[in-house]
Amino acid sequence: MREIRLDPRRNEWIVISSQRASRPMTVVEKRSCPFCRDSPEAKGKEAPYWLPNAFPMLSPDEQGTPALTGAYQRMPGKGYCEVVVESFDHSADLCDLTPDELESAMKLYRDRYVELSAKEGVNAVLIFRNMGKLIGVSIEHPHSQIYAIPYVPPIIQEEINASSETCPICEETRVEERTVFSYNSVKVVFPYAPRWPYETVVIPIRHITSLAEATDKELREIGMSLGRVVGCYHRLFGVKMPYVLAFHQSPVLNSKGRLHLHVELYPALRAPDKLKHWSGAELGFGVYTYDFWPEDKAKELASICEKNETLPISSKGLPEPNAI
Ligand SMILES: [Zn+2]
Ligand SMILES: [Zn+2]
Numbered sequence: 001m002r003e004i005r006l007d008p009r010r011n012e013w014i015v016i017s018s019q020r021a022s023r024p025m026t027v028v029e030k031r032s033c034p035f036c037r038d039s040p041e042a043k044g045k046e047a048p049y050w051l052p053n054a055f056p057m058l059s060p061d062e063q064g065t066p067a068l069t070g071a072y073q074r075m076p077g078k079g080y081c082e083v084v085v086e087s088f089d090h091s092a093d094l095c096d097l098t099p100d101e102l103e104s105a106m107k108l109y110r111d112r113y114v115e116l117s118a119k120e121g122v123n124a125v126l127i128f129r130n131m132g133k134l135i136g137v138s139i140e141h142p143h144s145q146i147y148a149i150p151y152v153p154p155i156i157q158e159e160i161n162a163s164s165e166t167c168p169i170c171e172e173t174r175v176e177e178r179t180v181f182s183y184n185s186v187k188v189v190f191p192y193a194p195r196w197p198y199e200t201v202v203i204p205i206r207h208i209t210s211l212a213e214a215t216d217k218e219l220r221e222i223g224m225s226l227g228r229v230v231g232c233y234h235r236l237f238g239v240k241m242p243y244v245l246a247f248h249q250s251p252v253l254n255s256k257g258r259l260h261l262h263v264e265l266y267p268a269l270r271a272p273d274k275l276k277h278w279s280g281a282e283l284g285f286g287v288y289t290y291d292f293w294p295e296d297k298a299k300e301l302a303s304i305c306e307k308n309e310t311l312p313i314s315s316k317g318l319p320e321p322n323a324i
């Protein structure tokens with residue numbers, strides 16, 4: 001069963017899906033990998049490619065009647081869940097791809113955003129990537145995911161609200177001291193008030209509000225920036241950095257609320273052997289704390305990125321972190 005329930009305590013939608021419990025709980029390795037070139041799932045495809053998620057949170061076929069009044073509101077768990085495989089290489093992260101391969105991956109994300117935006121009932125398309133066993137990734141082969149959902153996510157709505165008068169993302173393209181690196185059309189910055197120890201934001205300098213508005217050059221440089229910053233994360237401690245990245249943009253192609261496209265990256269380690277954990281103040285109250293000085297951390301990451309200018313930056317052979 002799939003259902004989207006409104007948590008009445010916070011007026012926040014929660015996607016509930018009991019099928020998900022049957023997905024693999026042990027990590028799927030190379031010999032049984034569904035994303036490698038010879039697998040039945042990938043047969044006849046060229047990378048990058050997309051396929052439907054085998055264990056979807058949401059399904060276009062989900063039946064049910066919405067109940068949008070009263071104390072306990074719900075809607076059927078209708079939507080689309082897809083997987084994007086950027087490379088047939090079983091151990092290639094984004095940093096291991098060439099600029100051409102990264103550009104192709106960005107074009108595929110854009111095409112999926114455009115197509116899913118047009119589906120009935122879809123009000124937001126979420127493009128994201130989870131990397132690393134430590135944060136619970138169940139298929140070893142690096143991949144990204146797309147959810148097309150019937151409501152606008154709270155973080156996107158907050159960011160749309162915060163940019164109603166002036167654009168805070170445009171403002172960030174003008175900062176100097178928190179710059180990690182830049183290409184012609186794209187800048188990578190450390191946030192002014194981060195939540196994660198080495199959080200970064202990849203920003204196209206032009207105020208474009210979705211991948212669909214990006215030129216080929218911008219798509220290429222967004223992809224190169226993602227590859228480079230991910231490579232620098234792996235170089236930071238010399239271990240494979242587990243991370244999440246999320247594309248923030250206008251929820252769908254024609255949505256009324258518009259948001260300057262940017263990609264947020266949340267690496268999970270604070271030290272080679274220490275994971276960032278959420279504290280009581282953070283989880284229990286939303287009072288986030290940051291244990292470092294952001295400008296210092298920006299410099300630390302910038303100095304690593306300076307040395308790793310040219311893609312690909314191989315992450316192969318780096319050990320998995322032994323962190324708690
Ligand atoms: Zn594979
Ligand atoms: Zn802007």
Ligand SMILES: [Zn+2]
Binds near residue numbers: 159248262264
């Ligand atoms: Zn954002």
